[in-house]
Amino acid sequence: MEQKFIFNIKYRGKIYNLASDKNKLSPKDILKFLGLSEEYAFVVKNGEIVLLNTSISPEDEIEVINAVSGG
Amino acid sequence: MNCKICKTKGIKKNAIVNLPSYNLSLCKEHFIEWFERRVQNTIKDFQMFTKEDRILVAVSGGKDSLGLWFVLNKLGYNADGIHIDLGINDYSKKSREYVEEFAKKIERKLYIVDLSTEIASISILKEKIPNKPPCSICGIIKRYYMNKISKKEGYNTLATGHNLDDEISVLFGNILNWNLDYLSKQYPILKEYENIFVRKVKPYCRITEKESALYTFLMGIKYIEQECPLSTGATSLKYKKILGDIEEQFPGTKLRFFNNFLRKFYPLLANKITEENLQRCKICNEPSSLEICAVCNIKMKLAKL
Numbered sequence A: 001m002e003q004k005f006i007f008n009i010k011y012r013g014k015i016y017n018l019a020s021d022k023n024k025l026s027p028k029d030i031l032k033f034l035g036l037s038e039e040y041a042f043v044v045k046n047g048e049i050v051l052l053n054t055s056i057s058p059e060d061e062i063e064v065i066n067a068v069s070g071g
Numbered sequence B: 001m002n003c004k005i006c007k008t009k010g011i012k013k014n015a016i017v018n019l020p021s022y023n024l025s026l027c028k029e030h031f032i033e034w035f036e037r038r039v040q041n042t043i044k045d046f047q048m049f050t051k052e053d054r055i056l057v058a059v060s061g062g063k064d065s066l067g068l069w070f071v072l073n074k075l076g077y078n079a080d081g082i083h084i085d086l087g088i089n090d091y092s093k094k095s096r097e098y099v100e101e102f103a104k105k106i107e108r109k110l111y112i113v114d115l116s117t118e119i120a121s122i123s124i125l126k127e128k129i130p131n132k133p134p135c136s137i138c139g140i141i142k143r144y145y146m147n148k149i150s151k152k153e154g155y156n157t158l159a160t161g162h163n164l165d166d167e168i169s170v171l172f173g174n175i176l177n178w179n180l181d182y183l184s185k186q187y188p189i190l191k192e193y194e195n196i197f198v199r200k201v202k203p204y205c206r207i208t209e210k211e212s213a214l215y216t217f218l219m220g221i222k223y224i225e226q227e228c229p230l231s232t233g234a235t236s237l238k239y240k241k242i243l244g245d246i247e248e249q250f251p252g253t254k255l256r257f258f259n260n261f262l263r264k265f266y267p268l269l270a271n272k273i274t275e276e277n278l279q280r281c282k283i284c285n286e287p288s289s290l291e292i293c294a295v296c297n298i299k300m301k302l303a304k305l
């Protein structure tokens, strides 16, 4: 059986688990998983904002911020 | 990708943000500098206010209004806050907590209007006045109290955190419907009118939603990320999505849409603003286009129920 890598993503107060075959993901993959657009959302890795070409490992602490709000 | 400003100084530093519409990549320090300069320039370009003005910031507890309150004080302006507690369950409770906590942190005065004691919470109004959308009731009430408290407490300017995405989604809707009346009032500064209306300004009108969130995050400000539970599925959110898709394909479109509206189209409408129907509400003496203002009308409806 193939191994899955689990990425824990914090988004709007909830934790989402992304299971991937790859041990490295990009912020782009993570935004895609949550169905968010990079036009409005960004990724924070271990407390620092990162650009989309950064690589993310399962042990990284990941938070996604979606800037879009109604009103 | 490296910071472009650092590069001009011969330094190699990782960028944390990419701004395709400006063809810029910036490190944390240079993004903050860029952002604050942009807000400052907007205030100057539209002659919104000076350091002598007394400003009241409408703070909801979201990223835009808290960030705006912070940056105005950082830039040396004299800005206090006003928060309307809408009484929408947990959402309003949390929002109010964020605002109160932040006011203490920056040591500025905060006025709170509690709707459940003033009239009734939005949750109750929504039940009792079902023929009016809650967002419209909420808008009427917010504008009423913000103007009223500003005057009462001696502030001449009311600042709101409307950002570029908010502005263009409204603009888009108004253009789709060719709503000339609304378009003629969509400007980043609306001048005071006698002692009836205070001046209204939108210093974030050229800041995108994402830039605003980045700044608030970088400043370590805690804010409510949750949407208003009553606004989900709002048309403005759908327009934002559409405009975001266009922007991704054609960077710079959002800013151009807004700037050119102000430069080319607004002047054609500007002289249409008239206050001819304006009178004072018979009950509360606040401005109204009818004998009895919308808020007193809501109060009367509730009393009859």
Ligand SMILES: [Zn+2]
Pocket: B003, B004, B005, B006, B007, B013, B026, B027, B028, B029, B030
């Ligand atoms: Zn830099």
Ligand SMILES: [Zn+2]
Pocket: B281, B282, B283, B284, B285, B286, B292, B293, B294, B295, B296, B297
């Ligand atoms: Zn009235």
